[in-house]
Amino acid sequence: MQTITTVAELRHVVARARRADKRIGFVPTMGYLHEGHLTLVEASRAQTDVTVVSIFVNPAQFGPNEDLSTYPRDFLRDQELCRDAGVAIVFAPDVQEIYPTQFETFVEPGELAKPMCGAFRPDHFRGVVTVVGKLFNIVQPDVAFFGQKDFQQCAVVRRMAIDLNLPIEIVTVQTVREPDGLALSSRNRHLSEEERRRALAISRGLFAAADKFRSGERDVEQLIAIAKAHLNTVDRLQYLELVDADTLKRAESSLRRTAALCAAAYVGSTRLIDNVILPLSTP
């Protein structure tokens, strides 16, 4: 495994692999890797010849009062996990390498970035698609892998790749959860034992609604109410929305197309997100 910190060297190494007709897989991360990231690596290894993992805590996607400075980091451990997982290249640039002093051009997402997380984190998705767009241009992978936990991010990134004609396939991989249901997240490490117990309400609420959906419930308000009934142990529910899985627009009164039930909530000072897909075959 190679660890590379500059754009020039990364390009050089990937170009060599491409000339040897290797298929390149890419897993962009902010580090502090967990089983969720490693599942993305596994998916990449199954579908490509060379897996590149980027580790870059992207300042552009944090708001001024958000947790950039306390975002968990452990680069040595991340490197070991990548090596053990069969990653070929870890790309770990510093901030100046990605955002040199004169940097001023952003990628600006549209309607998909406005509801849910976008409503509470202005400029978050601008930061996400800008850094992902840059990383896509640096790595030039054939396929890139994202976790479904960041459902809106997947939608915004997929749209960006289509809109900007990036010839990259975007694969979304199912959320990995703790045995009790908690969605894996680097931010979980901030939870006290007591907070972790209360955080379970999020996945429990989503699962309860998904169960009801599977047994035939299609009424949007009913499904939201079922999830919400579980959510009284979180400290602040930021949103709980049932949206069309493609457009992210709020679902109509009765579900007719595949939808996603998405939630964001604070437990203590930690913000957590999660979602479940409610699949419907379109007529």
Added chain:
Amino acid sequence: MQTITTVAELRHVVARARRADKRIGFVPTMGYLHEGHLTLVEASRAQTDVTVVSIFVNPAQFGPNEDLSTYPRDFLRDQELCRDAGVAIVFAPDVQEIYPTQFETFVEPGELAKPMCGAFRPDHFRGVVTVVGKLFNIVQPDVAFFGQKDFQQCAVVRRMAIDLNLPIEIVTVQTVREPDGLALSSRNRHLSEEERRRALAISRGLFAAADKFRSGERDVEQLIAIAKAHLNTVDRLQYLELVDADTLKRAESSLRRTAALCAAAYVGSTRLIDNVILPLSTP
């Protein structure tokens, strides 16, 4: 010469050339080609193996009250000119191919896009860098060629390519002029004979200032005043600015670094731009 209208086919044809180790040159245009465009083609043919010319009148870079609908077009003549000039591929997509219905992700330039044309044409450079970014991703050229007449555009596009890590060399080619000095522009065809005579004031003013600069004048206000003295025959001077050639910030009282004297003016209902570079070796 091949004329291609879809992204998929263009990609296919260019990928084949790249596999054969050909160097790809790209000249993005809005058509209605003139000697200026053909000089870009010549530069591309001298430096690359396969020259791609795009012909696409980009709605995203026109304001609501601008001349999108009257922008001159003559596709058959453009094709002939390209064939005669040794172009390998003409890429002429329709609007739906570049901006499908769900399109919503833009590339957003920064400070370089704010002064001069940016101040009078809000969102113009957003439209420019979005379409150029898309075309860069579609064509994936090694080098792209732009005319110096669009001086601010060159700066904004070059910045975009650096900021978004597009591995494309941007070459700026000197402005081509009529024997009497008028900068070539597709929009010149809208000028009546009488307007064309009056339009000459723009290049004459810029040249007069450049002459004075060559004989040692460094005072910013003096140089602007010399150019301005010629500009009384235009119908509306939109701007006349002496800016640092790299930052596009207004030059200080006495020139110390390479600057550009840039003008935009209406003659009749036609908006024309032009510029001259005042070169200084930086200490």
